[in-house]
Amino acid sequence: xxxxPILVVxxxxxxxxxxxxxxxxxxxxxxxxxxxxxxxxxxxxxxVGVAGKDYPPEAIQLLNRHKIDTTGLEIVEGKTFRWxxxxxxxxxxxxxxxxxxxxxxxxxxxxxxxxxxTPLLFLGNIQPELQLEVLRQLDQPKFVALxxxxxxxxxxxPALDEVIGKVDLLIIxxxxxxxxxxxxxxxxxxxxxxxxxxxxxxxKRGEHGAYFxxxxxxxxxxxxxxxxxxxxxxxxxxxxxGLLGYLATQPKIDAKVxxxxxxxxxxxxxxxxxxxxxxxxxxxxxxxxxxxxxYLRRLVRI
Amino acid sequence: xxxxPILVVxxxxxxxxxxxxxxxxxxxxxxxxxxxxxxxxxxxxxxVGVAGKDYPPEAIQLLNRHKIDTTGLEIVEGKTFRWxxxxxxxxxxxxxxxxxxxxxxxxxxxxxxxxxxTPLLFLGNIQPELQLEVLRQLDQPKFVALxxxxxxxxxxxPALDEVIGKVDLLIIxxxxxxxxxxxxxxxxxxxxxxxxxxxxxxxKRGEHGAYFxxxxxxxxxxxxxxxxxxxxxxxxxxxxxGLLGYLATQPKIDAKVxxxxxxxxxxxxxxxxxxxxxxxxxxxxxxxxxxxxxYLRRLVRI
Numbered sequence: 001x002x003x004x005p006i007l008v009v010x011x012x013x014x015x016x017x018x019x020x021x022x023x024x025x026x027x028x029x030x031x032x033x034x035x036x037x038x039x040x041x042x043x044x045x046x047x048v049g050v051a052g053k054d055y056p057p058e059a060i061q062l063l064n065r066h067k068i069d070t071t072g073l074e075i076v077e078g079k080t081f082r083w084x085x086x087x088x089x090x091x092x093x094x095x096x097x098x099x100x101x102x103x104x105x106x107x108x109x110x111x112x113x114x115x116x117x118t119p120l121l122f123l124g125n126i127q128p129e130l131q132l133e134v135l136r137q138l139d140q141p142k143f144v145a146l147x148x149x150x151x152x153x154x155x156x157x158p159a160l161d162e163v164i165g166k167v168d169l170l171i172i173x174x175x176x177x178x179x180x181x182x183x184x185x186x187x188x189x190x191x192x193x194x195x196x197x198x199x200x201x202x203x204k205r206g207e208h209g210a211y212f213x214x215x216x217x218x219x220x221x222x223x224x225x226x227x228x229x230x231x232x233x234x235x236x237x238x239x240x241x242g243l244l245g246y247l248a249t250q251p252k253i254d255a256k257v258x259x260x261x262x263x264x265x266x267x268x269x270x271x272x273x274x275x276x277x278x279x280x281x282x283x284x285x286x287x288x289x290x291x292x293x294x295y296l297r298r299l300v301r302i
Numbered sequence: 303x304x305x306x307p308i309l310v311v312x313x314x315x316x317x318x319x320x321x322x323x324x325x326x327x328x329x330x331x332x333x334x335x336x337x338x339x340x341x342x343x344x345x346x347x348x349x350v351g352v353a354g355k356d357y358p359p360e361a362i363q364l365l366n367r368h369k370i371d372t373t374g375l376e377i378v379e380g381k382t383f384r385w386x387x388x389x390x391x392x393x394x395x396x397x398x399x400x401x402x403x404x405x406x407x408x409x410x411x412x413x414x415x416x417x418x419x420t421p422l423l424f425l426g427n428i429q430p431e432l433q434l435e436v437l438r439q440l441d442q443p444k445f446v447a448l449x450x451x452x453x454x455x456x457x458x459x460p461a462l463d464e465v466i467g468k469v470d471l472l473i474i475x476x477x478x479x480x481x482x483x484x485x486x487x488x489x490x491x492x493x494x495x496x497x498x499x500x501x502x503x504x505x506k507r508g509e510h511g512a513y514f515x516x517x518x519x520x521x522x523x524x525x526x527x528x529x530x531x532x533x534x535x536x537x538x539x540x541x542x543x544g545l546l547g548y549l550a551t552q553p554k555i556d557a558k559v560x561x562x563x564x565x566x567x568x569x570x571x572x573x574x575x576x577x578x579x580x581x582x583x584x585x586x587x588x589x590x591x592x593x594x595x596x597y598l599r600r601l602v603r604i
Contacts, residue, residue: 089486090486184391184392185528185529185530185531186527187527187528187529188529205510208507208510208511209510209511209522209524211527217600218527218601219601219602219603219604220511220524220601220602221602222511222522222524222602225488225489225513225520226487226489227487227489227490228487229487256604259603259604260604263604297604298519299520299521299522300521300522300523300524300602301521302521302558302561302562302565302599
């Protein structure tokens with residue numbers, strides 16, 4: 001087993017999803033899966049997560065075919081995490097129908113030894129305490145990106161603040177920025193986070209694109225306008241996968257590289273929403289990805 | 303009286319506005335006023351509209367000081383149009399408290415003779431029948447931009463379609479695009495409008511920026527991230543004012559010039575929301591405007 005250039009720790013799930021464009025049951029999902037598939041188009045990825053005995057061997061094979069190392073994916077007695085959701089006509093609105101944590105309820109990340117020197121880490125949206133545990137087990141990663149959600153902002157604030165203090169990049173959406181900073185204004189919220197010591201922040205705005213903020217400036221990446229968005233599930237994790245995937249191909253990571261990486265993030269997010277579940281992330285190649293990057297560059301050109 | 307380079311036909315109003323940042327009563331407002339003040343930083347503007355005897359002479363003087371020709375602003379017996387609204391903490395949400403049309407209810411645009419050869423025309427958001435009447439009175443303007451609203455899309459569709467067929471540029475927001483085209487997808491909606499013969503479309507997305515679409519391409523202008531948005535009233539009309547104002551300074555109008563103009567539109571919209579009523583539009587100069595244009599260009603630069 002080799003050390004993968006990128007490690008992701010996150011959820012592995014079955015999703016039952018209904019959108020105005022159709023319905024999928026038992027679809028492969030979870031933050032670690034979306035992230036890894038998106039990043040796999042750039043570099044090999046290692047996954048740390050947990051699934052139940054019901055997790056299909058074909059899914060593992062599919063991940064392995066995509067250069068995803070599943071050594072860190074524990075298969076334990078019980079059922080895999082399951083999420084059910086229904087999207088409205090406006091795909092930005094959704095109702096969670098159920099969340100069955102199942103084996104994910106007792107998830108304790110255990111990083112395989114060869115993963116501990118992984119240079120790039122994505123802490124998917126899990127309890128901040130577990131994210132801290134992951135950081136304790138790793139050997140000084142070069143770059144750590146963090147995702148979180150309103151639940152942890154409300155219920156696990158001290159641990160979340162501790163994780164934020166240890167990462168290089170926080171990836172959140174508009175409403176999470178407001179909740180974390182208690183600021184309604186984007187610039188004031190970003191300034192507060194940088195003043196607390198955070199070097200980089202990305203604020204995702206879905207179909208509107210994303211801001212990448214560093215201490216000395218702000219960059220805006222437009223969203224790729226998709227011909228048809230059918231299922232937004234996993235778009236945020238695919239975004240992060242595109243971002244870290246691109247970073248893995250670069251000799252160094254600075255604000256300039258992160259600006260370019262944000263375009264790759266937008267591109268991978270756009271592929272994700274065009275199809276149900278992980279399907280939009282499967283049949284990609286460098287040409288398709290680079291076409292979207294060129295489109296995004298042209299989109300803002302005077 | 304000279305022919306102004308730009309003519310606007312729209313509402314002239316008193317606004318009573320409450321936002322989380324304060325309250326203003328009897329504030330100068332109306333689409334024609336916002337538009338004219340924004341455009342006045344580029345070129346003289348002529349206004350066609352109606353106000354009541356209660357409209358203060360100081361307001362007329364203020365407009366005139368800004369190179370706004372008010373010959374076409376009729377002052378008639380009765381009260382000026384009045385709108386009352388309250389914005390939520392999320393400034394994208396607002397409740398209309400009242401709409402007193404007053405003298406605006408009987409508004410019949412009567413274009414002064416020297417205005418009839420105006421090259422650039424902005425048809426502010428009034429009944430499509432009145433917009434058609436304005437077009438009948440004008441002598442082949444070089445470029446016509448049109449604003450409208452959901453009310454006319456629902457209640458005056460045949461007339462609105464007729465106006466759309468006669469203008470060069472339609473300026474709408476996301477939800478209006480959906481209502482006009484019955485399409486939830488941006489690209490499909492835009493394609494439908496171009497197929498109907500419309501040359502240019504701008505889709506405003508408020509704090510997210512704006513799309514400018516022409517038959518052969520799409521451009522995205524990011525919003526200027528303001529330090530503090532206090533009152534969004536009039537932002538759309540200021541946006542249009544910045545756009546046509548810039549166009550008036552250019553020898554020809556094509557997609558390239560319109561891409562640049564969309565940045566000026568975003569800049570003027572951003573000045574508007576930073577202050578109550580028209581205040582954000584008053585103390586501007588070329589340097590302040592160009593600083594925002596440079597910021598917007600830098601914001602999307604890799």
